[in-house]
Amino acid sequence: MQLILDTPGTKLSRTNALFEVKHQEMQQTFSPEKIDSILLSKGIMVSTDAVLLALENGIEMVFISNDGSPKGRIWNNKFGSIAAIRRNQVLFSQSPDGMDWARERLLEKINSQYNFLLQIRHSLPNLPEQKIDRALHAIQRIVKKTGEKLDTSLALHTQAATLRGWEGTASRNYFAALSLALPEVYQFSERSRRPAKDLFNALLNYLYGILYSQVEGALIKAGIDPAIGVWHADEYNKPVLAYDFIEPYRVWADTVAFRLCQQYALQTADTIPEKNGVWLAPSGKKTAVTHFNAYMEEIIPSRNLRRTRLVHIQLEAQELAQRLLQYKPPRKLL
Known part of the structure; x- marks a missing residue:
């Protein structure tokens, strides 16, 4: 599991062979065996003993920003292989092999977007079905394009630009339809x-x-x-x-x-x-x-x-x- 600490004033320390988390009157302990990583946001106090316990157990400590994105990490000084x-x-x-791998990753993404929208389309009542169906059809066209091999006679940067174009078109249609399926108070005009x-x-x-x-x-x-x-x-x-x-x-x-x-x-x-x-x-x-x-x-x-x-x-x-x-x-x- 991920241990995420984002409440200012929280302290992470070590008690025996356990991590200890304290905030005001709250106190919890966690076994290193159950933790994959520890995420820390601004205002968290961490003891060096807790850092060493993480390093000893192969647990990365990640410092995150307000939006959850990683800004830095503490990890041991060895790569995994x-x-x-x-x-x-x-x-x-x-290489063209690498670009084809990227195409496959993108295809998985766009397929998952299509399937998630389709699931929403069939499970929720009172949706603007025609608008969502148009988005589904547009995404399906991108799926077909992405499922075909890239033209390897083109430069790699041109192939990459093609993938980014397909990804952008699919995402615009996907998020427009996703917004329509949300309760009105959560709907949005764009990402x-x-x-x-x-x-x-x-x-x-x-x-x-x-x-x-x-x-x-x-x-x-x-x-x-x-x-x-x-x-x-x-x-x-x-x-x-x-x-x-x-x-x-x-x-x-x-x-x-x-x-x-x-x-x-x-x-x-x-x-x-x-x-x-x-x-x-x-x-x-x-x-x-x-x-x-x-x-x-x-x-x-x-x-x-x-x-x-x-x-x-x-x-x-x-x-x-x-x-x-x-x-x-x-x-x-x-």
């Missing part, structure tokens, strides 16, 4: 980030941030460098491979956010006004984290295995590491 993985990763990221312009986007940004930290951590543990991406544009000091790798999992955050809004679980009081937008307040973060952690710990079937969603992320990172380790690049890349 041998350097050959990362040497091959550079070659893979500059917005840093800060969000509405409660739903603030919630979704926060959940994406937590998911980013899980994906980035899984890549590092598998011995993969999260900064060497394939089709997302390079950004200085950004884990762009995490942006590639996260795509099929985004719908998990979408699902939790949608369910919470269907249940009217968050209100305006669960946000903090910001210039030109809003952030989730501690009360909203607590609700989001509780439900997202429970969702990620559910056991689901995938690739002929039944594991929690969080474990599936870790297993797929390990699969990618093995693919990179065994990768034989085309001769022209050598």
